[in-house]
Amino acid sequence: MTRVVLSIGSNVGDRLARLQSVVDGLGGAVRAVSPVYETAAWGGVEQGPFLNAVLIADDADLDCHGWLRCGQALEQAADRIRGQRWGPRTLDVDIITCHDGDEEILSATAELTLPHPYAHLRAFVLTPWLAADPEATLTVAGTMRPVSLWLEELDPAERASIRLTDLALRTEIAAD
Template sequence: MTRVVLSIGSNVGDRLTRLQSVVDALGDSVRAVSPIYETDAWGGVEQGPFLNAVLIADDPDRDCHDWLRWGQELEQAADRVRGQRWGPRTLDVDIVTCHDGDTEVRSATAELTLPHPYAHLRAFVLMPWLVADPAATLTVADTTRPISLWLEDLDPAERSGVRLTDLTLHTEPAAD
């Protein structure tokens, strides 16, 4: 069985609907959903704020490369254009970590780097992840630490750019 931590974000169009589309596509695979945060754009490109969340899912029939392809398919369905690095996005689905049973999967290929190489530097990943899984750990350069400690290491300005919203993602179909 693979268990995956996904960071999802959108800052173009109906941001909430784009995030909800990922939860809906995951269906019964969803194990945890973070609250939604609004986040100042990261990476130095002038653009509007993102809505961000973290999802935890598992699926015995998917490996990490399957998760990657699935995330890219969702991005394409949302008309994601990969033009400018760290530019505006209709939908961004990033694999933060992937576990095969109790083993954290490591990958360093051109197609997939796991764990995500910048996750420990991004409050918009760490803050929602910590809420979704308070016991979570992240490995960086062969050092595994609790998410809470990686978050404490960030500049307070990085953390203050990530604001909790009152928006929610629903794991159950809406009642008619």
């Protein structure tokens, strides 16, 4: 069985509906869902704010590449167009980490880098992840540490750039 942490975001169209489409698309595989946060766009491209959340899911039939294909299919269903890097997106589904049982899957291919190479630098990933899993850990450059410590080390302006909303994603989380 693989367990995955997915960071999802949208800043085009009905942003909340786009995030909800991921929860709905994963169905019973969803184990935890963070609150929804709003953040300014990251990466220097002028655009509207994002809604972001983190999902934790598992599925005995998917490996990390299966999760990648699943995320890409969800993006495609939301009419995602891959144009400008870090540009506006109807839906962005990023795999942050993937585990097979207790073993963290590492990947450094052109198709998939795991853990996500920028996750430790992004409050819009770390804050919702911590809300979904307060005991979460992240490996960066071979060092595994609690997500809370990675978040504490971010620039205060980066941490302040994320705002908790009163929006919520609906889910029927399956029992473990």
